[in-house]
Amino acid sequence: MKKNLGPAYVAPITVWLCVFFVIPISIIVYYSFLTKGFNGGVVHKFSLDAFRALYNPTIFKITFNTFWVACVSTAVMVALAVPAAYYMARSRHKNFFMLLVIIPFWTNFLIRIYAWMAVLGNNGVVNHALLSMGLIDRHIQFLYNTNAVILVAVYTYLPFAILPLYSTIEKFDFSLVEAARDLGATKLAATLRVLVPNIRGGITTAVLFTFIPAFGNYAIPQIIGGSSSYMLGNVIARELTVTRNWPLASSISLVITALTTLGVLIFMRFNRSASEEARERAQDNAPMSAMPQVSAQSTGTGASE
Amino acid sequence: MKGSQVTVKGVEKYFGGFHALKNVSLGINKGEFYSLLGPSGCGKTTLLRIIAGFEDPSAGAVFLDDRDVIPIAANKRPVNTVFQTYALFPHLSVFENVAFPLRLKKLPNAAVKEKVGEFLELVKLPKEGGKLPSQLSGGQKQRVAIARALINEPSVLLLDEPLSALDAKLRQHMLIELDAIHDKIGITFIYVTHDQQEALSVSDRVAVMNEGEVVQVGTPSEIYESPSCPFVAHFIGETNYLGGEVAEVLDGKHARVDFPGIGALYVYQDKPLSVGDGVKVTVRPEKIRISSDKPEGQAGRMNVLEGTVDELIYSGFQSKFFVRVSASATFRIFRQHVKYFMDEKAINWKDKVYIWWNDNDGYVVEAEKNP
Ligand SMILES: Nc1ncnc2c1ncn2[C@@H]1O[C@H](COP(=O)(O)OP(=O)(O)OP(=O)(O)O)[C@@H](O)[C@H]1O
Ligand SMILES: [Mg+2]
Numbered sequence: 155m156k157k158n159l160g161p162a163y164v165a166p167i168t169v170w171l172c173v174f175f176v177i178p179i180s181i182i183v184y185y186s187f188l189t190k191g192f193n194g195g196v197v198h199k200f201s202l203d204a205f206r207a208l209y210n211p212t213i214f215k216i217t218f219n220t221f222w223v224a225c226v227s228t229a230v231m232v233a234l235a236v237p238a239a240y241y242m243a244r245s246r247h248k249n250f251f252m253l254l255v256i257i258p259f260w261t262n263f264l265i266r267i268y269a270w271m272a273v274l275g276n277n278g279v280v281n282h283a284l285l286s287m288g289l290i291d292r293h294i295q296f297l298y299n300t301n302a303v304i305l306v307a308v309y310t311y312l313p314f315a316i317l318p319l320y321s322t323i324e325k326f327d328f329s330l331v332e333a334a335r336d337l338g339a340t341k342l343a344a345t346l347r348v349l350v351p352n353i354r355g356g357i358t359t360a361v362l363f364t365f366i367p368a369f370g371n372y373a374i375p376q377i378i379g380g381s382s383s384y385m386l387g388n389v390i391a392r393e394l395t396v397t398r399n400w401p402l403a404s405s406i407s408l409v410i411t412a413l414t415t416l417g418v419l420i421f422m423r424f425n426r427s428a429s430e431e432a433r434e435r436a437q438d439n440a441p442m443s444a445m446p447q448v449s450a451q452s453t454g455t456g457a458s459e
Numbered sequence: 460m461k462g463s464q465v466t467v468k469g470v471e472k473y474f475g476g477f478h479a480l481k482n483v484s485l486g487i488n489k490g491e492f493y494s495l496l497g498p499s500g501c502g503k504t505t506l507l508r509i510i511a512g513f514e515d516p517s518a519g520a521v522f523l524d525d526r527d528v529i530p531i532a533a534n535k536r537p538v539n540t541v542f543q544t545y546a547l548f549p550h551l552s553v554f555e556n557v558a559f560p561l562r563l564k565k566l567p568n569a570a571v572k573e574k575v576g577e578f579l580e581l582v583k584l585p586k587e588g589g590k591l592p593s594q595l596s597g598g599q600k601q602r603v604a605i606a607r608a609l610i611n612e613p614s615v616l617l618l619d620e621p622l623s624a625l626d627a628k629l630r631q632h633m634l635i636e637l638d639a640i641h642d643k644i645g646i647t648f649i650y651v652t653h654d655q656q657e658a659l660s661v662s663d664r665v666a667v668m669n670e671g672e673v674v675q676v677g678t679p680s681e682i683y684e685s686p687s688c689p690f691v692a693h694f695i696g697e698t699n700y701l702g703g704e705v706a707e708v709l710d711g712k713h714a715r716v717d718f719p720g721i722g723a724l725y726v727y728q729d730k731p732l733s734v735g736d737g738v739k740v741t742v743r744p745e746k747i748r749i750s751s752d753k754p755e756g757q758a759g760r761m762n763v764l765e766g767t768v769d770e771l772i773y774s775g776f777q778s779k780f781f782v783r784v785s786a787s788a789t790f791r792i793f794r795q796h797v798k799y800f801m802d803e804k805a806i807n808w809k810d811k812v813y814i815w816w817n818d819n820d821g822y823v824v825e826a827e828k829n830p
Binding site: 327329330332333334335336337338339340343347348351352354 | 511513532533534535538539540542544546547548549550559560563564607608611
């Protein structure tokens with residue numbers, strides 16, 4: 155007798171997700187509807203104060219700033235990662251470049267952020283060099299602003315954009331670009347009309363992999379940014395540790411989760427490539443034999459949403 | 460090569476230290492179905508890519524209608540390519556694949572629709588426009604690739620082994636269709652293949668290449684009947700290849716040649732020969748007749764040999780005989796099964812047979828002056 159072992163196989167991941175994902179999220183949701191305790195913590199009494207407190211110009215400004223930093227750094231990363239991944243994929247020294255991309259992970263994330271302070275700080279390498287060359291009279295303030303946060307975020311998360319793009323571009327059939335050129339396309343047209351649509355999956359992954367961590371960024375603005383470049387992550391930390399308003403920390407966390415989810419959904423909607431649509435259209439007219447595949451696919455999408 | 464539509468002049472190509480094309484010169488006429496034929500790795504694709512503009516020659520020039528096209532980028536040349544691997548855009552429907560060049564030119568929608576319809580009709584795929592390339596069979600993909608390459612109305616169409624990914628039956632069929640399209644459109648086709656059958660069956664002219672060199676250019680029958688060198692003789696079809704020494708020069712077009720182990724045979728020749736020269740002669744297996752009885756009453760200079768059937772391969776429409784005439788010489792002979800059950804007697808393994816052929820059917824490929 156053959157048993158269906160499906161549930162047994164997914165049990166570990168189910169337990170894992172319950173313990174480390176569903177339960178914490180539930181706690182956050184629960185806390186956000188509670189009253190703040192006098193010395194921190196929560197009083198188990200229903201209240202909407204934490205959500206009312208969100209309606210506040212400072213929070214708006216910080217939310218906007220967070221969104222801005224995440225968008226700009228994502229855009230910069232993808233813009234840098236596409237050509238980099240393209241070059242890597244076409245190079246004869248793929249593995250070497252791969253190593254270069256991965257090497258930074260061998261050092262702790264925080265240490266790498268502090269390293270940027272050593273580079274860009276007022277007494278840092280760059281200022282020192284410029285001063286000693288006589289190009290400037292007094293040090294330039296590179297750090298403690300939004301641009302510094304974006305710079306370091308780009309540096310930190312760039313590999314998350316390069317790796318998925320690399321793996322898609324490596325599989326790309328470059329004779330398609332030649333075919334496009336042959337049919338009269340300029341280099342730019344061939345790239346936009348043939349390369350980009352065919353590496354769309356990689357671009358999507360790169361955007362998601364970089365936007366989500368950039369949006370929830372905490373350490374980088376904490377260390378590199380000034381008070382003007384506060385992000386939502388920093389507000390949460392402050393509410394949790396200094397102001398000790400746990401319900402507010404929870405409601406802000408929910409804002410991040412909601413905005414990120416919304417952003418991802420909108421992005422994925424816009425990103426449904428023409429080919430997917432065409433494929434679905436074709437599958438609608440497909441003979442019966444193709445049906446199980448179609449239904450399996452739609453359940454798959456349903457589950458992931 | 461004045462008057463040619465495509466002129467390739469002294470083209471050389473090096474890949475690093477590797478000499479891929481050696482002084483290649485060709486003149487291809489307007490409207491010709493011109494094949495580049497040669498074994499794998501002889502540089503056919505490289506030459507095609509140079510004409511298309513994907514590769515620059517290390518030296519030499521390419522002219523299209525007497526215009527030097529080397530400085531012109533691939534997308535500006537009036538040449539389109541059908542790629543060996545089709546290179547259809549997987550993210551676009553069949554219709555949009557064919558429409559691609561028109562979209563680049565920003566043609567209005569109605570015009571695009573009409574023209575794409577016309578070309579899908581031409582390649583007999585009028586109903587498949589909405590499908591994706593991945594939903595097509597190999598032959599259909601090939602047709603889409605052809606339609607896409609033709610829709611720009613190039614003056615020259617380059618085809619790089621367009622049929623090699625298809626099975627034998629379909630290949631035959633597509634070849635005939637390709638020929639029909641060529642007749643209909645009337646533009647120049649440059650057709651790359653390593654399959655001599657393909658090249659011989661549809662081409663107006665064939666350039667045979669070997670190791671980066673063009674070794675012979677001619678009509679299919681010239682290439683087959685009068686190979687210019689041993690390579691061509693062996694590469695095109697099967698043959699009996701014999702080495703001998705000229706014993707007597709006859710009327711200027713024929714000679715009597717002594718072949719060790721075989722004896723003296725009459726051959727056709729179009730080279731200045733003198734007695735004592737070493738020659739290489741090719742005799743095509745289908746030109747040799749075989750029978751159990753001694754041929755009688757044959758006029759002219761006939762070559763007749765006696766031997767035994769060493770090997771016999773039956774393949775439906777014909778049989779291949781390997782007939783040993785001496786310890787060192789075996790001839791291969793093809794016999795079509797035209798009248799198998801009528802006046803031809805069946806010949807079996809180990810039978811004693813006579814083989815014979817006309818003096819015109821042995822061709823001197825190579826001659827070496829006797830010092
Ligand atoms: N980009 C390249 N770099 C180095 N060598 C190359 C390059 N392109 C082709 N070659 C070499 O040049 C020679 C000719 O290649 P080409 O592709 O023109 O052969 P071909 O005649 O088309 O063969 P096939 O019938 O197998 O397609 C081959 O030996 C190949 O290895
Ligand atoms: Mg080739």
